[in-house]
Amino acid sequence: MEPWSYELAGRLEEHSFESxxxxxxxxxxxxxxxxxxxxxxxxxxxDRRYPSVYAIQGLTGQLDMWRNRTPFRRNFPELVDExxxxxxxxxxxxxxxxxWTSLGGSQFIDSPGTGRYHTHICEEIVPFVDSHYRTLAExxxxxxxxxxxxxxxxxxxxxxxxDVFGGLATHAGDALFEMCYLPDFRRSVRALRDHxxxxxxxxxxxxxxxxxxxxxxxxxxxxxxxxxxxxxxDDDGTVHLPYDTATGELQPEIWERWLAWDPVRxxxxxxxxxxxxxxxYIDAGSRDQFFLDLGAEAFRRELEEIGVTxxxxxxxxxxxxxxxxxxxxxxxxxxxRLS
Numbered sequence: 084m085e086p087w088s089y090e091l092a093g094r095l096e097e098h099s100f101e102s103x104x105x106x107x108x109x110x111x112x113x114x115x116x117x118x119x120x121x122x123x124x125x126x127x128x129x130d131r132r133y134p135s136v137y138a139i140q141g142l143t144g145q146l147d148m149w150r151n152r153t154p155f156r157r158n159f160p161e162l163v164d165e166x167x168x169x170x171x172x173x174x175x176x177x178x179x180x181x182x183w184t185s186l187g188g189s190q191f192i193d194s195p196g197t198g199r200y201h202t203h204i205c206e207e208i209v210p211f212v213d214s215h216y217r218t219l220a221e222x223x224x225x226x227x228x229x230x231x232x233x234x235x236x237x238x239x240x241x242x243x244x245x246d247v248f249g250g251l252a253t254h255a256g257d258a259l260f261e262m263c264y265l266p267d268f269r270r271s272v273r274a275l276r277d278h279x280x281x282x283x284x285x286x287x288x289x290x291x292x293x294x295x296x297x298x299x300x301x302x303x304x305x306x307x308x309x310x311x312x313x314x315x316x317d318d319d320g321t322v323h324l325p326y327d328t329a330t331g332e333l334q335p336e337i338w339e340r341w342l343a344w345d346p347v348r349x350x351x352x353x354x355x356x357x358x359x360x361x362x363x364y365i366d367a368g369s370r371d372q373f374f375l376d377l378g379a380e381a382f383r384r385e386l387e388e389i390g391v392t393x394x395x396x397x398x399x400x401x402x403x404x405x406x407x408x409x410x411x412x413x414x415x416x417x418x419x420r421l422s
Contacts, residue, residue, distance in 0.1 A: 089161045092123040092168035102207055107184065107198030108320045115181040116146045117208065119216060120160065122167040122174035132217045134224040134421040135176040136414060137204065137248075141231030142188040142306065146181040153405050162411045172415040173422040178212050180204060182236075186309040190257075191229075191236025192344070196316030197309075201240060205247045219421075223361055226250035226417040228410070231375070231403065232257055238346040238382065241360055242353035250362030250421050252413035255371050255403055258346045258378030264310060266374075267303045272331035274300035281328045283308055315340040347378065350385035357386060362420035363394045364413045368401030375403065 098117040105113040122133070138159070140148070152158040157165060160179075167174050182189045182200045189200040204227075213220040227248045229237045234256025241248040257263055272281075278300070279285040286304050296302065307324065315323045315337050325338040342348055350357060357363070365383055367376040376398050383396050395416050399409070 089157060089164075091160070091164045093121050093125065093164050095120050095160055100208065100211065102203055104199040104202050104207060108195070109185045109197070111184050111198065115183075117181065117211075118146065118149075118160075118179035119212060120163055120177040120179070121216070122176070123164075124174060125217075129217075132219045133175050134173070134226070134418060135178055135212060135216075135218045136226040136228055136250075136252075136417050136421070137178045137180055137208070138410075139180050139182060139191055139204075139227065139229035139233040139236045140188075141229070141233050142309065144188070144233065145183045146179055149179055153407070156405075156408065159407055159410055162407065163414060166411045166414060172411075172418040175414075175418045175421070176212070176216055176218060177414070178208065180208055184309075186312055187305050188232050188309055188313075190232055190310070190313040190344075191240060192313060194313045194316055195318050195320050196312030196322050201243065204240065205244050209247055222246055222249040224249065224421045226252065226362060226421050228252035228254075228364075228413050228417060229256070230254035230406065230410070231373075234375075235346065239344070239349065242346070242349055242356050245356035245359050249360055250364075250417050251360065252362075252364035252417055253366075253379070253382075254406060254409055254413065255367040255373075255375040255379065256346065256382075258375065259381040260341055260345045262374045262377045264307075264341070268307065268326045268333075269331050270300065271303045271307045272326065272328060274304055275328050283324075283328065310341070311337075314344045347381045347385050350382070350389060354389040354391075357389065357391050360391075362417050363391065364416045365394060366397045366399060366409060366413070368403060368406060369398040370401065371403045373403055 096119045100117040102113045149159045184197045189197045191200050193199040193201045227237045234253035237251045237253045241251045275281045311322050311324050323337045367379040
């Protein structure tokens with residue numbers, strides 16, 4: 084591999100998509116970048132149609148970050164191109180979606196706190212791609228994949244809309260909330276007490292006045308608030324935290340609103356949708372810092388409980404970080420199942 088250069092065999096087309104549903108209270112832009120990767124040979128046969136996989140990012144991910152590279156490794160668009168250029172998988176389109184918000188993310192669901200990102204994907208982006216490219220425009224040939232918060236979105240969107248997505252791949256997706264979120268609440272409460280007079284408002288004032296993530300506690304605080312904006316915001320935009328910011332005492336009625344969005348707990352209520360999927364891929368690093376390997380196993384077991392056992396599942400030796408080399412493994416699986 085030549086880490087300093089790589090020329091795509093396929094091509095990446097870049098769009099500026101003007102959304103009619105992304106009008107959130109945060110004032111985030113409603114015009115978003117959208118990338119569509121076309122595999123090698125796309126232009127050779129004007130009649131051939133292709134499956135599509137929608138790639139969504141983790142918390143704090145912005146679309147142009149897909150071009151970032153780890154030393155001596157390919158970035159994700161290059162890994163995708165290498166997979167199809169080598170003929171290792173049936174060719175498909177890969178659609179890179181931007182769901183960034185000024186809170187760091189959206190969890191790819193509809194919320195008064197962050198915006199209608201689930202609707203944006205299902206009702207705007209998918210029809211746009213199907214109308215502009217030669218896709219196999221049916222759920223049976225359309226998948227969604229992501230890591231971390233993107234892995235969460237990849238689990239939840241097909242449950243909510245099996246008529247849109249017929250396959251999913253989740254890499255260390257947010258799941259089993261008492262394992263991945265709850266333990267960090269205590270760290271957040273201490274940080275709020277020691278530095279911000281137990282006030283998130285003061286945290287945000289400080290956070291926006293300096294380089295982001297220049298303090299060790301930034302991630303925990305941003306994550307808690309962003310998740311609350313996604314899972315427990317009232318229709319008027321009021322964000323409710325699941326704990327008392329002074330003591331950390333859990334607020335059961337708010338925490339239950341979070342748990343209702345836990346993919347592990349959502350499985351029984353969406354059994355028909357999950358049973359209809361043609362492809363389910365689940366993996367995570369066995370040393371994941373956020374213990375999302377436990378959520379992956381819990382999700383797999385819940386699927387087994389409803390009779391869904393035709394699933395790819397693997398816990399591999401890694402943490403939550405720098406696992407982009409797993410993305411082509413999932414993409415190949417989806418491409419084979421959705422072709």
